[in-house]
Amino acid sequence: MHATTIGVDLAKQVFAIHGVDQHGKTVLRKTLRRAQMVEFFTRIAPCTVAMEACGTAHYWARTLYDLGHTVRLIAPQFVKPYVQGNKHDAADAAAICEAASRPAMRFVAVKTAQSQAVLALHRVRDGFIKSRTATANQLRGLLAEFGLSIAQGLGKLIQEVKRLIADMENGLPAIMRDLAQRLLSHLLEVDRQVQEIDLQVRQLCRQSEVCRRLEQVPGIGPLTASALEATVGDNIASFKNGRQLAAFLGLVPKQHSSGGKQRLQSISKRGDGYLRRLLVHGARAVLHHTTRKPEMTDCWLRQVAVRRNMNIACVAQANKTARIVWAMLVHGSEFRADLPTASGRQVSTV
CATH class of the missing domain: 1.10.287 (Helix Hairpins)
Structure with a gap:
C-alpha cells in the first residue's frame, strides 16, 4: 500500500522520511541523501508531503510541487508536541507526518x-x-x-x-x-x-502595482510595501479577515483567560518581527504627523495617544494599518481616506 502522507525532516545532507497510508498506518521509513530526494519523489505516486517551515523548506516545497505532490509546511512549534520519545530525525519525521494529518492544523504558505x-x-x-x-x-x-x-x-x-x-x-x-x-x-x-x-x-x-497601491496608506513606504507584498501578497486569501493578518504579525494582545474571565496582556509579538517593526515605525511617523496638526484634535489616533500613551497608540495604528492592507489586497482596491469605519468615523487623512 502506498503512502498518502509523507513527513520529511529537512537537513543539509541526510533527510529522514516517514510515510503513512490513508488509515494512518506507517508504511514507509527511509533515510535519503540529498542527491536522492528528487529521484525518490519522482518515482512515487503523488501524495501529501509535509515539512517544517525551516531553512530550505520553501525551495524543497517548490521542487516537490513541480513533481506533482501536495506540499504542506508547518511551523516548528506546532510539530514539537507530536514528537514521541527522544528527539532524533526519524521521530521528527513521524511527528511532522502526524501533525500534517490534524484537521485543525495551520500551514505556512509556500513563497515564490x-x-x-x-x-x-x-x-x-x-x-x-x-x-x-x-x-x-x-x-x-x-x-x-x-x-x-x-x-x-x-x-x-x-x-x-x-x-x-x-x-x-x-x-x-x-x-x-x-x-x-x-x-x-x-x-x-x-x-x-x-x-x-x-x-x-x-x-x-x-x-509593482500592489506596492503602488500599498504606498497610498499612511505609514507605508517602499520598504514596508515591498516587504508586505513579498510576505503576504501571494497568500492573502488564507487570512479570513484583517484581524487574522494583524494576529499573524503579532499586533494583537496575548490571552491568559480561564474560568470565563478574559485577561488580555501585551501584544503577542508572534510572526515576522521585521515586518511588525516596519509597521510600528510607520505608525509612529503617522502619530508624530498627527500631533503636529491642530485640526486633527478629534482624530482617533490622537485620542488614543492622550487616553493611553504614545507607544500603545503606535501599536494600535499599526494594527489598523494591517487591517487596511488586508482589505486592499483581498478586494484589489485603492486606499480611500474618506471611507467610514465600522464605528461610523472616517479614516484619518494624515
Whole structure:
C-alpha cells in the first residue's frame, strides 16, 4: 500500500522520511541523501508531503510541487508536541507526518522564488544597517577614549572624523589615526551598500502595482510595501479577515483567560518581527504627523495617544494599518481616506 502522507525532516545532507497510508498506518521509513530526494519523489505516486517551515523548506516545497505532490509546511512549534520519545530525525519525521494529518492544523504558505529574493534583499539591508550602527558606535566610543567627543548623527560623525584624522595637532596617536581611517572607510562602504539597496527597493516598488497601491496608506513606504507584498501578497486569501493578518504579525494582545474571565496582556509579538517593526515605525511617523496638526484634535489616533500613551497608540495604528492592507489586497482596491469605519468615523487623512 502506498503512502498518502509523507513527513520529511529537512537537513543539509541526510533527510529522514516517514510515510503513512490513508488509515494512518506507517508504511514507509527511509533515510535519503540529498542527491536522492528528487529521484525518490519522482518515482512515487503523488501524495501529501509535509515539512517544517525551516531553512530550505520553501525551495524543497517548490521542487516537490513541480513533481506533482501536495506540499504542506508547518511551523516548528506546532510539530514539537507530536514528537514521541527522544528527539532524533526519524521521530521528527513521524511527528511532522502526524501533525500534517490534524484537521485543525495551520500551514505556512509556500513563497515564490521572487518573494524569497525580495525578502533576502530586506534581510541583507537590515544586516548592513546593524553593521553600520555598530561601526559608528565603536568609532565614536574609541575616539571618546582620547577626549574627542562627537555629536550624534551619522552625517556629523563622518564629517567630524574626517576633520579629526586630518588634524595633526589634536594629539591622536598615529595607530589610532590609522584605525579611525579604517573604521571610517568601512562605515562609508556599508552606508553606500544600504543606499544602493534602498534604491533597488524603490525601483522594485515602481514596477509593482500592489506596492503602488500599498504606498497610498499612511505609514507605508517602499520598504514596508515591498516587504508586505513579498510576505503576504501571494497568500492573502488564507487570512479570513484583517484581524487574522494583524494576529499573524503579532499586533494583537496575548490571552491568559480561564474560568470565563478574559485577561488580555501585551501584544503577542508572534510572526515576522521585521515586518511588525516596519509597521510600528510607520505608525509612529503617522502619530508624530498627527500631533503636529491642530485640526486633527478629534482624530482617533490622537485620542488614543492622550487616553493611553504614545507607544500603545503606535501599536494600535499599526494594527489598523494591517487591517487596511488586508482589505486592499483581498478586494484589489485603492486606499480611500474618506471611507467610514465600522464605528461610523472616517479614516484619518494624515
